[in-house]
Amino acid sequence: MRGGVTTITGAIPVLEDDGDRSEAHLPSREELAASRGRVTALVIAVLTTLSAIGPLATDMYIPAFPEVTSDLGTTAARMQLTLTAFFVGSAIGQVVAGPFSDRVGRRVPLIVGIVLCLVGSIGCMLAPTADMLLIMRTLQGIGGGFGMVLGRAVLIDMTDGPELFRTMNLMQGIGGIAPIVAPLLGGLILLVGQWREVFAVIAVMSLISLIGALVLIPESLPPSRRHSGGFRTFLRNCRTLLGRPVFVAYLLVNAFSAFALMAYVSASSFVVQSMLGFSATTYSVLFAINSLGMMAASLISARLTGSVHPRSLIRVGLVIVSLASLALLIGTLFLGTPAWIVIPAFFLIVAPQGLIFGNGGGLASAQAKEFAGTGSAMLGLGFSFAASFAAPLVGLGGTGTAVPMAIVMVAGIAISWLAFLMARHTPADVY
Incomplete structure (x- = not known):
């Protein structure tokens, strides 16, 4: 893909440089050939899990609001700030992840993002106060933003043509299912446990994603295609559109x-x-x-x-x-x-x-x-x-x-x- 942002409807955009690139930054036939054929069912499962963690981390938690409010001795307004914290963190992660990965490659930022989400989920699970929960939700959101952007970026790097559309549609379908399943899953967890177990499940999902990324996800952006001007170009084009x-x-x-x-x-x-x-x-x-x-x-x-x-x-x-x-x-x-x-x-x-x-x-x-x-x-x-x-x-x-x-x-x-x-x-x- 040349320049721009590749998105799925309703999904988080992947930031890439909209400016002109030299031919040295374009993938060679050998690089494209090396990237294809590696998108197995397990790779797709890892990438779709990454795309689903964001909505799951939001909607699984909603049925527990009254219980968390009582348990932490806080207010409804304070609890709803934990949603704000997650979305703000997610927005930060989205803006940072794309340009950063354009510069250093996808694999390292992807793993960093999953680790941040894992640490944030564990922190939410153990949070003794509403203030700590707010901090950990922000961290969880940043990691989730990294995962949502970079999971799709890896897919775009590794596929093209009919395979790209097939796998994108699969990920979009799972993205649509996640907000529906999440509150049901959260409600079921609350039947047998407490609100902290909801975050424990998200932490387990993050850990599985981390293992899957380490074992199955290769570096999908060759050094010849990396550049450092993505975020500057993004800001310039934002001014134009405004x-x-x-x-x-x-x-x-x-x-x-x-x-x-x-x-x-x-x-x-x-x-x-x-x-x-x-x-x-x-x-x-x-x-x-x-x-x-x-x-x-x-x-x-x-x-x-x-x-x-x-x-x-x-x-x-x-x-x-x-x-x-x-x-x-x-x-x-x-x-x-x-x-x-x-x-x-x-x-x-x-x-x-x-x-x-x-x-x-x-x-x-x-x-x-x-x-x-x-x-x-x-x-x-x-x-x-x-x-x-x-x-x-x-x-x-x-x-x-x-x-x-x-x-x-x-x-x-x-x-x-x-x-x-x-x-x-x-x-x-x-x-």
Whole structure:
């Protein structure tokens, strides 16, 4: 791959230099031939595990929020900061890992990232205080960011043509399954153990990934293809894209839809379990159903984009999420947060995101064709930072009210609407 960032939809971008490269940096036929044929089922298993650790480390932990809050003697707002810490750490890991690996190769940074995730997971498991948990979650996020970026970078280095698309689709499928399985697995662990065992399972997964990387994953980036200008080029292209209003508009559509979605992710366990009285297992099932709805909407969107403009699909998604968010706000303010409003509203807030994220990202990327990688990186970082700010805002009201969550949802989707309207059809709105 020459320059740019190679991504999977909804995945973290792999940063590489968008600038011109000399022919000396291009892979030779011998190098490409040596790289191919080594992607065995075990290698794919290791790489897909790396890509899944991030969502697993986030969603497995959510059903345990009430228990952790009680055990560490902290507040809901403090607990939701642990989500923020993970996302901030993940964003740092994503930005650092790509340029660093472009300079020194993939294998060493990959192993370093897995070790950081392993140490962070063990630290979370043993954390005696909420402050220590915050520190360890940040470390875990940095390691997870390294793993998500570099797992895909190794795959891109080692494959091309039909094999690349086959393995990428396999990894994307697992990435979609992980957020669904994670809360169910977390709920099952809580049936037989405590919240610390959740982090123990993530630590075991990290250890297995480390062994797999040491034994099975070779250095995939030859010295002749390494360079040191990736991050500088990334920053220069970011400045260029920030001067393009249509790109910025669709970036904000996605970022603030993520802002609304993270309000659900960070507070729904408290609402469903502490306020409505459902069990952790029931919450995990509901979370999985909502995630399946978002996956189904994404698949429907993929089939419709050949005949329906992506803006129309985004509009439908925004309308549904807006109505559901307003219904949830009314229910929490005036009706005592009844389950018959909360449960359907959660589904109708989560599932239509499948109509928004992919289409918003695609329309933004159309404004960055000459350096699409940088555009994809900015979309990923916008998503991460918006999600990071939503969690602490939701926690301001504690565990006894869902009003802050509903307000954050309504505010996020309102800003998404404003950005969507800012990106009206123009000659630059290429599709």
